[in-house]
Structure formats: structure tokens, C-alpha cells
Amino acid sequence: MRIYPENHGNGRRAARRLAAFAALTVLAIFTAGCWDRVEIQDRGMVKSMAVDVVEADPDPPATQRVEDFVQPHGPKQFMLTLEVVRLAGGQRQSSGTSESQTFTISSHGRSLHEMKRDMLGQLSKNLDFGHMDAVIFSEAALKQEGLRPLMDNFLRDPSIRWRMRIYVTSGTARSILEYKTPTGEPLGQFLASLMTNQSRSTHMPAARTDMGYITIALDNGGDVYLPRIEVAEKALKVGGGAAFHKDKFIGYVDEPTVQGWRLARGLQKAASITIPCEEHPENLAVMEITNSSATMEPHVDGDNIYFTVEYQASGNLAEFQCINEHGKVEPQDIHKLEKRFAQELTRSIAASLHTMQVLNFDPSGVIAEKLKSREHATWLKIKDRWPEIYPTIPFYVHASVTLQNIGEHR
Amino acid sequence: MASDLDPKDKLSPWQLTILLAAVGIGSQIILAPAQLIKHAGQGAWISVALGAVAFFAATWLMLKLGEQFPDQNLVQYFPAVWGKLLGGIFLAWFVIIHLLQFITILHGFSRVIAFNLFFRTPEEAIAILFLFTCAYGAMQDWGTIIRIQQFIFFVVIPPLVALWLVALLNFSYDRLLPLLPDDPLTVLTGVPATWNFYSGYEVVLLIFPLIYRIGVKKAVAAGAAFGCMGVLFTTVTVLTIGVLSAKTAADMIYPTLVVIKGIEIPGTFVERLEVYMLIVWIPIVFDTMIILFAVPARVLAQSTRYSDHRRWILFFIPVVSVLFVLLDPINIATKTGEALTTLGWGFSFLVAPLTLLAAKLKYPYRKRDTDADIS
Structure with a gap:
């Protein structure tokens, strides 16, 4: 029986609307909201990571036994340590010392990913690697495994920053993570800030050595170098570099070599250059480079390949230790100083390139890439013999200097 | 009296430009470059x-x-x-291209979003939500769809381009050299693969009667759309290779995303720009998807004498859902993508030209349409 035959159409429309509303509500329940919501206080933000080789120990200490887990495949080769932010902040203790803003946790295993997951058993937080600034590899881990396999997990994880820094230490990487920074910052943040100083210090191989650039270099068959970091008691220092043939560790290069390379590549805007006084070599004159440019070009002349490096710098006289012996810096001294600084820059760059050739080391494959892109026909002829040819290639370096200022005091 | 809210089923030639550009500039800007660069190397931009x-x-x-x-x-x-038979087969071909393209993009889209933004959310949940949103959009009349596209196009494309231009900070010209790869043939054989970038233009076969016949010529309007897409896609490919190198870009699953991920603006707190890019990308994909969904529904509605295409859209929802699950394994999705490119290329360069030839032979004296100047 139809109760309201005249309203039947309206009733059907209302029923349809109700069904649509119910369908939308169900849909909203199942699809809205956020499965991925993690409150900030529930995040264990990892600021830095250390990878060491684990020493075989038949009777490990109690802490290590607790940190450990049963691994179904492969030997336990690495110790992974994470620096995690203590979000409650450093609390002042009764003794007056402040509690660190971070803490470290470790695990032993073969796979970095498996260790990261196992460490969740030591933590009430959800590990978050999206803010990780630094990874420190021990020399031993790199010698054992090579760089690429150790980086593999980072490259697959979309949360990891493409511009994350990787460091190498000759000692244990964990000791770096346990270093208490003088500013109280988390170590990862401290290192990230420290590396921004690279624009004014040529001793740190920081430009174009982050994870993104390393990956590109390795994918293209190039060599890489990474910043070296060392710690002893209360001192921590980044300086010099760790050199790799492709991804195999070959040794360290010192600060002058890093400086010469960075100048040759035009990766340095500001730098300090020292020259000894001609008459009193124990005293130094120092130039602060404030602006510079460099071009490195390959040339082919018949069967001969050579490179030219043209370097131009301008800056100020930063220090003149012979002031007592020679008197104040006069305008006629400027040209002489410019010439000697230019000679020193030429020597520095040439020496660095020579060291690279002796090591058969082409950071980021830059020199090979220059030849490949600019003299492609020649590259095709010699590419298979490049490792033999590279150490024999002459580099002709020319530097020019302009001293713009001698400082506030003559 | 007609208002702006009334259904409009007529397009100006410049609206055709927006339609073609909006349907082309879509998901593939993230999904397609890796395969192409893998094939054509540093010459992929050519x-x-x-x-x-x-x-x-x-x-x-x-x-x-x-x-x-x-x-x-x-x-x-x-x-x-x-x-009837051969025409029906070609129409089915047309429908399959659009539906398969829709499913392929839905797959890639939900995977990218789940992988990069919501790693705990099942891809299927993202896909279902997006499927319903696209279905709702595709149910609208052409006028509404065009207005949606115009709005999204002008609001979203500028920030997308701005984001990519910031990537110039990491650009190296040397990575593009030599401009022509050692094997130039790979550049030519890479051209068919770029169908993924530009596809969607097939819609002109359906909307042709709706376009005004006065004013700018349709070919000029279409040329403007392809000029816009060509410049954008070429710039993005050049940037991707110049930032990552051809080898790294080929090894990446979503290289254009990594290009943005690598941007670090000195002295600012702005970081993880790829998240912003994905947020901008979502409406761009929606722009493409509503057309890909609307076109087969309208073809089938007209072919089956159903006046309302919305029933077909409702019918497609479970069909797409089932196919989405069936095409889930990565290897099957890859094979489907390859088959789709062949189908798309074949329709454009085999079916359409042959139809034009057959039409000219069959109706030699037929009065043809020409665009008239507005004067």
C-alpha cells in the first residue's frame, strides 16, 4: 500500500541521497585521516649515524649482549650506532651539569636496515631518519665493505636527505658520535653547521662531496673523496680527505692537497694563502682570497693530451709577519706580493694535481668527464686506457692575483 | 538567461590549447623520464x-x-x-588506450605518493580515493571540466616550473655533453617512448565538433599546446640530466623527484622541496585523469546509445579497481606500460592516418570544415 503516492518521487530521491551520504561517509572513514601520523614527541629523530666493524669477541660485555640479536643470515660484521635526539631537552641535573640533548644506541649485525629495525627494541620512539645530517664510516668498515654497499640502504630510503654528509674516520666511528660538542648541539647538527664554514676554509673537502654528488660520481665510474673526521678526548676536527678508487678506500689526502684541488676546480671562493718572506723564511705573509674563479680545459694536439688550469684570485693582505724587518707595506710592495702569491697558488694547484696523478685518483671523475665532454673523439679512442694515461697527462697551471686591500692598518 | 554555472559544451580554440596541455602535463612528468633516459642517454632531451x-x-x-x-x-x-566491425574495433582500441593509461597512471601515482609521503598507507587506499575523485570530476560536462583544467593549469604550473628552475643551482652543462650521444639512433628510437609525455591529445577526435570554428585555427591552438609541453618537457629532461647525469637519472626510479630532492637553498630553512613538488603534482595528475576517465565513458555512452556517460563511469570504477590489482606486480606494470605505448603510437600513426585516407577516398566530394577568421 502506498501511503503517500504523491510523494513517492521525493521519497526515492531522499533515499538515494541518504545512500550517497552513507557511501561517502564510509569512504571518508576508510580513506580520510592519516595512517602515517606520528606525533613529534613519538619520533626518535636520528641526527647522525656511525658504522664500525665489530670485533669478534667470544665473551662480549653485558651491554653488547643485550644490544645484540640473533641474525638468521650472514656473519655479524658491523656495529651501527645512532645519535637520537632527546626531545624533552637537556635537563639540568642536581650536580649542575646539563644532560645531553641526544643519546646513542647501538646494534650489531650485517644489514644496516636490519640493525635499524632491531634497535626499535631499545627505544620507545619511532626512528625517523629524515633529519639525519651525518653518517660516519670507520676506515675499517670501508676497507672491509667498500663505500657503495654501505651507502646502498640510504639510497633506497626516500626519507634520507640527498645532501646528507658522509665522513670517514681512522678510528672508531662510534667515538665520534659520543663526542660532546662544545656548543651543546647534537653532533649531526654541529657537523652540518661546521661544514657551512667550508666556504672560508680550503682544508675541508666539503663542496660536492655529499651523498648526492658521491652517488653521481660512483654511477659514472668516478673516484670520490670524503671529508676526514677525527676525535681525541675533547678535540674534534674535520680536515683533509679520504680517497677512494671508485668505492674502494685507498688512503688519506692532506689539507694542502685538498686545498689545491678545490682551487683548481673553482670550488672555493674564499681561502688563505701563505708565502714565506724571501729574506726571513720563518715569517709569513698571508693573503685572504675573497673572490676567485678557475677554469680547467683539456687540449688535444695530435696524440698529446694536456690540460690547462687558469686561476684568478682577488683579495686582501691578511697578515704580514715581516713588518719589523721590512717596515710598513708600501704601494710598490703590492705588485711583488701579488706575483709571489700567484706563484704560490700555481705551485699549490700543480702539487695537488701531481699528487692526484701519483695516486691515479680523479675525484668525482672530473678530469675524465672534462675530456669526455670537450674532446669526445679523443676520449672514445683512449677511454679503455684512461687509468694508464691519466698519470702521464701534463697540467699547465697559471694563476694571477690582485691584491685589492692591505687591510685597515698599513 | 545563461549563467556561468550552466553547462557549457563549447570550447574556444585557446581552451583547446589548455585542454591539450593540461592533459599532457600530468603524471608522466615524474613517472616517464627514467625509462626514456635509460634508452636514449644524455640525448633523451632531443x-x-x-x-x-x-x-x-x-x-x-x-x-x-x-x-x-x-x-x-x-x-x-x-x-x-x-x-561496423572494423570501426568498432578501432573504437575499442581508442577506449582501451584511455582506460589502460588511466590505470597505469593511477598505479604510478599511488605508488609515488605512498612511497614518498605516506609509507604506512596502502597504495590501494590512495588509489581508491583518487579513483573516486577522478570519477566525480569525469561525470561533469565538458564546460566544467575545462574550467577545472584552466584553474588548475594556471594555479599549479607556475610553482612547478619555479621549483624546477631552482634546480639550476645544481646544474652542470658538462653532463649534457656531447650533445649527440655516441649512438644517435637511440635518440630517434627514443621518440616513440615520449608518447607517455604527450598522450591525451587523442581527445580531439571526440571533442572536435565542440570547438568553435571562428577565431584562431585549431591547428594553431594545438601547436601552442605542443609548444608549451615541448618546452616544459625538454627543459625538465635537460635539467634532470644536467643535475643528475644520464647514468644516475637512468638508475633512479623517479629522477625528476630526486632533482628537486637535491635542492638546498643556502641560508634558508626551506628543505625537502620534493614534498612540495608532490603536493603540486597531485592536482596536475587529477587534471589528466579526469579526461582519461571521461573520454572512454563518453565514447561508450554514445556507442551504446546511452545518453548519460555517468553510468559508464560508475561501471568503470569496479573495472579499474580489479585491473589495478591485477596489474600490481612491477614486471606486469612495466609490460603493460610498454604495450600501452605501442597501442598509443599505433593508434596515432596507423589508425588515424588510415582513417583520414579512407575518408578522403570514400567521400571525395564531401564539404569539409575550415576555420574562419573572426573578422
Whole structure:
């Protein structure tokens, strides 16, 4: 029986609307909201990571036994340590010392990913690697495994920053993570800030050595170098570099070599250059480079390949230790100083390139890439013999200097 | 009196430009470059630029075909030209291309979003939500769809371009050299693969009767769309190779995303720009998807004498859902993508030109449509 035959159409429309509303509500329940919501206080933000080789120990200490887990495949080769932010902040203790803003946790295993997951058993937080600034590899881990396999997990994880820094230490990487920074910052943040100083210090191989650039270099068959970091008691220092043939560790290069390379590549805007006084070599004159440019070009002349490096710098006289012996810096001294600084820059760059050739080391494959892109026909002829040819290639370096200022005091 | 809210089923030639550009600039900007760069190396950008020319040629042929039947769309003239059976097969081909493209993009889209933004959310949940959103959009009349596209196009494309231009900070010209790869043939053989970038232009076969016949010529409007897409896609490919190098870009699953991920603006707190890019990307994909969903529904509605295409859209929802699950394994999705490119390329350069030829032979004295100047 139809109760309201005249309203039947309206009733059907209302029923349809109700069904649509119910369908939308169900849909909203199942699809809205956020499965991925993690409150900030529930995040264990990892600021830095250390990878060491684990020493075989038949009777490990109690802490290590607790940190450990049963691994179904492969030997336990690495110790992974994470620096995690203590979000409650450093609390002042009764003794007056402040509690660190971070803490470290470790695990032993073969796979970095498996260790990261196992460490969740030591933590009430959800590990978050999206803010990780630094990874420190021990020399031993790199010698054992090579760089690429150790980086593999980072490259697959979309949360990891493409511009994350990787460091190498000759000692244990964990000791770096346990270093208490003088500013109280988390170590990862401290290192990230420290590396921004690279624009004014040529001793740190920081430009174009982050994870993104390393990956590109390795994918293209190039060599890489990474910043070296060392710690002893209360001192921590980044300086010099760790050199790799492709991804195999070959040794360290010192600060002058890093400086010469960075100048040759035009990766340095500001730098300090020292020259000894001609008459009193124990005293130094120092130039602060404030602006510079460099071009490195390959040339082919018949069967001969050579490179030219043209370097131009301008800056100020930063220090003149012979002031007592020679008197104040006069305008006629400027040209002489410019010439000697230019000679020193030429020597520095040439020496660095020579060291690279002796090591058969082409950071980021830059020199090979220059030849490949600019003299492609020649590259095709010699590419298979490049490792033999590279150490024999002459580099002709020319530097020019302009001293713009001698400082506030003559 | 007609208001702005009334359904509008007429398009100006410049709206055609927006429609073609909006449907082209979509998901593939993230999904497609890796395969192309893998194939064509550092010369991939040349393939992309040549692709713009090739697919504009295909669109021009389709417009010429439309001019043969100015008041009809392909549903009406394909059976007339080829007969019921062959015409039906070609129409089915047309429908399959759009549906398969829709499913492939839905797959890639939900995977990218889940992988990069919501790693705990099942891809299927993202796909279902997006499927319903696209279905709702596709149910609208052409006028509404065009207005949605215009809005999204002008609001979203500028920030997307701005984001990519910031990537110039990491650009190295040397990575593009030599401009022509050692094997130049790879550049040419890479052109068909760029169908993924430009696809969607096939819609002109359906909407041709809706386009005004006065003012700017349709071919010029389509040329403007392909010019816009060609410049954008070529720039993005050049940037991707210049930032990552061809080898790294080929090894990445979503290289254009990594290009943005690598941006660090010195002295600012802005970081993880890829998240912003994905947020901008979502409406761009929606722009493409509503057309890909609306087109097969309208073709089938017209073919089956159902006046309302919305029933077909409702029918497609479970069909797409099932196919989405069936095509889930990565290897099957890859094979489907390859088959789709072949189908798309074949329709554009085989079916459409042959139909034009057959129409000219069959109706040699037919009065054709020409664009008139507005004066």
C-alpha cells in the first residue's frame, strides 16, 4: 500500500541521497585521516649515524649482549650506532651539569636496515631518519665493505636527505658520535653547521662531496673523496680527505692537497694563502682570497693530451709577519706580493694535481668527464686506457692575483 | 538567461590549447623520464623535443580527420568509414588506450605518493580515493571540466616550473655533453617512448565538433599546446640530466623527484622541496585523469546509445579497481606500460592516418570544415 503516492518521487530521491551520504561517509572513514601520523614527541629523530666493524669477541660485555640479536643470515660484521635526539631537552641535573640533548644506541649485525629495525627494541620512539645530517664510516668498515654497499640502504630510503654528509674516520666511528660538542648541539647538527664554514676554509673537502654528488660520481665510474673526521678526548676536527678508487678506500689526502684541488676546480671562493718572506723564511705573509674563479680545459694536439688550469684570485693582505724587518707595506710592495702569491697558488694547484696523478685518483671523475665532454673523439679512442694515461697527462697551471686591500692598518 | 554555472559544451580554440596541455602535463612528468633516459642517454632531451613535433603531427592529422566530419565525432564516423566491425574495433582500441593509461597512471601515482609521503598507507587506499575523485570530476560536462583544467593549469604550473628552475643551482652543462650521444639512433628510437609525455591529445577526435570554428585555427591552438609541453618537457629532461647525469637519472626510479630532492637553498630553512613538488603534482595528475576517465565513458555512452556517460563511469570504477590489482606486480606494470605505448603510437600513426585516407577516398566530394577568421 502506498501511503503517500504523491510523494513517492521525493521519497526515492531522499533515499538515494541518504545512500550517497552513507557511501561517502564510509569512504571518508576508510580513506580520510592519516595512517602515517606520528606525533613529534613519538619520533626518535636520528641526527647522525656511525658504522664500525665489530670485533669478534667470544665473551662480549653485558651491554653488547643485550644490544645484540640473533641474525638468521650472514656473519655479524658491523656495529651501527645512532645519535637520537632527546626531545624533552637537556635537563639540568642536581650536580649542575646539563644532560645531553641526544643519546646513542647501538646494534650489531650485517644489514644496516636490519640493525635499524632491531634497535626499535631499545627505544620507545619511532626512528625517523629524515633529519639525519651525518653518517660516519670507520676506515675499517670501508676497507672491509667498500663505500657503495654501505651507502646502498640510504639510497633506497626516500626519507634520507640527498645532501646528507658522509665522513670517514681512522678510528672508531662510534667515538665520534659520543663526542660532546662544545656548543651543546647534537653532533649531526654541529657537523652540518661546521661544514657551512667550508666556504672560508680550503682544508675541508666539503663542496660536492655529499651523498648526492658521491652517488653521481660512483654511477659514472668516478673516484670520490670524503671529508676526514677525527676525535681525541675533547678535540674534534674535520680536515683533509679520504680517497677512494671508485668505492674502494685507498688512503688519506692532506689539507694542502685538498686545498689545491678545490682551487683548481673553482670550488672555493674564499681561502688563505701563505708565502714565506724571501729574506726571513720563518715569517709569513698571508693573503685572504675573497673572490676567485678557475677554469680547467683539456687540449688535444695530435696524440698529446694536456690540460690547462687558469686561476684568478682577488683579495686582501691578511697578515704580514715581516713588518719589523721590512717596515710598513708600501704601494710598490703590492705588485711583488701579488706575483709571489700567484706563484704560490700555481705551485699549490700543480702539487695537488701531481699528487692526484701519483695516486691515479680523479675525484668525482672530473678530469675524465672534462675530456669526455670537450674532446669526445679523443676520449672514445683512449677511454679503455684512461687509468694508464691519466698519470702521464701534463697540467699547465697559471694563476694571477690582485691584491685589492692591505687591510685597515698599513 | 545563461549563467556561468550552466553547462557549457563549447570550447574556444585557446581552451583547446589548455585542454591539450593540461592533459599532457600530468603524471608522466615524474613517472616517464627514467625509462626514456635509460634508452636514449644524455640525448633523451632531443627525443623529447622531437616527440613534441611527432605528436603534434599526429594531432594535426586527427584535426584534419575531424574536418572531414565537422559535426561528428569518431564514434559517428569510424563505423561509417570502416564499417561496423572494423570501426568498432578501432573504437575499442581508442577506449582501451584511455582506460589502460588511466590505470597505469593511477598505479604510478599511488605508488609515488605512498612511497614518498605516506609509507604506512596502502597504495590501494590512495588509489581508491583518487579513483573516486577522478570519477566525480569525469561525470561533469565538458564546460566544467575545462574550467577545472584552466584553474588548475594556471594555479599549479607556475610553482612547478619555479621549483624546477631552482634546480639550476645544481646544474652542470658538462653532463649534457656531447650533445649527440655516441649512438644517435637511440635518440630517434627514443621518440616513440615520449608518447607517455604527450598522450591525451587523442581527445580531439571526440571533442572536435565542440570547438568553435571562428577565431584562431585549431591547428594553431594545438601547436601552442605542443609548444608549451615541448618546452616544459625538454627543459625538465635537460635539467634532470644536467643535475643528475644520464647514468644516475637512468638508475633512479623517479629522477625528476630526486632533482628537486637535491635542492638546498643556502641560508634558508626551506628543505625537502620534493614534498612540495608532490603536493603540486597531485592536482596536475587529477587534471589528466579526469579526461582519461571521461573520454572512454563518453565514447561508450554514445556507442551504446546511452545518453548519460555517468553510468559508464560508475561501471568503470569496479573495472579499474580489479585491473589495478591485477596489474600490481612491477614486471606486469612495466609490460603493460610498454604495450600501452605501442597501442598509443599505433593508434596515432596507423589508425588515424588510415582513417583520414579512407575518408578522403570514400567521400571525395564531401564539404569539409575550415576555420574562419573572426573578422
